[in-house]
Structures are given as structure tokens and as C-alpha cells.
Amino acid sequence: xVTIQDIANKSGVAISTVSRALxxxxxISVKTxxxxxxxxxxMGYTPNFAARNLTxxxxxxxxxxxxxQAADSAENDFAMQLLFGINSQLVARQYLLTTATGxxxxxxxxxVKMMVEAGQVRRFILLYTVENDPISxxxxxxxxxxxxxxxxxxxxxxxxxxxxNRRAGEEAxxxxxxxxxxxxxxxxxxxxxxxxxxxxxxxxxxxxxEGQVLSLPIDFHAQKQVLESYFELHHEIDGIIAxxxxxxxxxxxxxxxxLPT
Numbered sequence: 001x002v003t004i005q006d007i008a009n010k011s012g013v014a015i016s017t018v019s020r021a022l023x024x025x026x027x028i029s030v031k032t033x034x035x036x037x038x039x040x041x042x043m044g045y046t047p048n049f050a051a052r053n054l055t056x057x058x059x060x061x062x063x064x065x066x067x068x069q070a071a072d073s074a075e076n077d078f079a080m081q082l083l084f085g086i087n088s089q090l091v092a093r094q095y096l097l098t099t100a101t102g103x104x105x106x107x108x109x110x111x112v113k114m115m116v117e118a119g120q121v122r123r124f125i126l127l128y129t130v131e132n133d134p135i136s137x138x139x140x141x142x143x144x145x146x147x148x149x150x151x152x153x154x155x156x157x158x159x160x161x162x163x164x165n166r167r168a169g170e171e172a173x174x175x176x177x178x179x180x181x182x183x184x185x186x187x188x189x190x191x192x193x194x195x196x197x198x199x200x201x202x203x204x205x206x207x208x209x210e211g212q213v214l215s216l217p218i219d220f221h222a223q224k225q226v227l228e229s230y231f232e233l234h235h236e237i238d239g240i241i242a243x244x245x246x247x248x249x250x251x252x253x254x255x256x257x258x259l260p261t
Contacts, residue, residue, distance in 0.1 A: 002045040011039050059120045062090055065135060066101040067128040067194075068108055079127065082149075086125060095123075109135055116142050125149065129160075129195050150196050165196045169203025173241050177207065182239040187213045188227075188251045189243035197243040204241055212237070216247065223247075227254035235260055 004022075008015045013036070021028045021036040028036075064086060066079070087097045098121070100111035112135050115121040124139055126148045136158070139146050148160040169187075177185060187204040189197045204211055214230055216223040231237065231254055240255060242248030 002040075002043045004045075007036065007040050007043060007045060010043065011036050059096075059122070060094065061096045061098050061115075061119065061121050062086075062123045062125060063112065063115045063121045064097060064099045064125045065108065065112055065127060066099065067130075068104050069101055082127070105134075109138070113138060116144065151199070163196075165199035166203040166206070169200035169241070170206045171203070173204045173207035173211070176239055176241060180239060184236040185211055185239040185241055186234075186237045186251075187211060187241050187243075188247050189213070189215055190223075190247065191215045191217055194243075200243050220250075223250060224254060227251055228258055231255055231258040 004015050004018050008018045011018065013032075017028065017032070018036055018040075021033040022040060024033065064083065083097070083099070090097050098115065098119075100108055100115060102108040102111060112124070116138065122142070122144045124144055124146045126136070126146060129148055129150045136146065146158060148158055149163065150160065150165065151162050173185065173187075176182060185208055187201055187208075189201055201213060204213070212234070214226070216226050227250065237255065237259065240248065240251050242251055
């Protein structure tokens, strides 16, 4: 097994320099880091994560935090694809991925708390945004590094990826209306007060000011019943724009079953 000492001997620098270079320390020049990393790779060096975690006082794991998921809810393919993408980038950087989820916010909070306290996880990606989030507060108290997907509920110094849900809702609606010559499109969302759903609905109305909106309950079986009743009464609906994949699949299936062909 190749050790840091072996790399130091090969590269002609101190062990501490090798350690800092492999950890991307700003104290080491980019040129030196690239040279040492190339030597380590050529020698087949594999990091000792346990030793590194002990030295740094934190895990080489990134926690991905979901909003609560109902046990009987349908799979969200978008979330799974997002996880695959995150994981591929983490593996390339020699990090591990773990997820925190639950059927309610208390379960999600406890999962994150365990990651922080027992697992020494200090890097997190939040796949949601809500106001006065106790999980975000917990992570701030523990000096965790956090990235939020979507526009934060409150303006602060949090790092976030703005996926511009208003524009997504507007462009998706315009494209579908134009491509299929829709006359009565329906926007489907949930009654939950998620910012991304609000913004996608706003985008829908920018494209279709008079378009109909159907807000579904959170419970999966109740969602099916509401959709069934709605489509039996509204045969004019000729297209669906949904706030997310899960809702979209469910609405499409109910429309196919209850709208006239």
C-alpha cells in the first residue's frame, strides 16, 4: 500500500507538504499540488479516510437532506437523477454521500442531528427551501457548509443554486401550449407552501393568465381522489403542467383514466 511517506520520497518534499497538497490546502501552490497529486495518482495512492477524518475532526461525507416524504408516495425520478449526479461528482472528489429523510420534519431533523453529532458530517446539500428552518439553524450552529437547491426563503449568506422556477414554469407552459396547440392546460401542484411550487405556478400564469390551477392534498390516496373527481367534471382539460415529476405522473395517469379520449 502506497503511503504519504512514499509520495514524499518520490516528490522530494516533506510529508506535511504532501498531506496539505492532497487536502487542497491554500497554503500550497497550485503547481505543487498538481505535481504531487499526479505522483500520488501514478503510484496508485488511496487515501486513508479514517485517518483523515480523525485528523480533520470531520467526515469525508456529504449529507443530502430531503423534505419529508410520505411512505406511500410515488417515486420522484427527478430527485433520484439529482442524487446520481451529486454522487458522481462526490466520488470523483473522493467523498461519500449519505441522505437524511423521514415521514415528517422531526424525523428529518433527528437524522441530520445524528449526522452532525455522531457522524461528524459538516457538508450538506439541502433539496428544499422553507422559512425558519430548524435544520438550517442546526447546521449554522455547527459551522457546517451548506448548499441549498432553489431560491432561499430568506436573503442571507447561504450558498444556493437558483434553478429559476418561474422561468421553468413559464417556458414549459409556452412550449407545451405551442407544440400541442393546447386550449385548456391545467397546472397541478400541492397544497404545501413550497417556494418552488409557488414560483412554477407564477411562471405558468405568465404564460397562461387564465389557466386553471388544481392544488392537491399531501396524502397520496387523497391526491388520486381529487384528480379523479376533477377530471370527471372538467373534460375540457387538454394538457397538464405539474410542479414536479411525481405530481405530473400521477396527474397524467388519472387524466388518461378519466378524461374522454
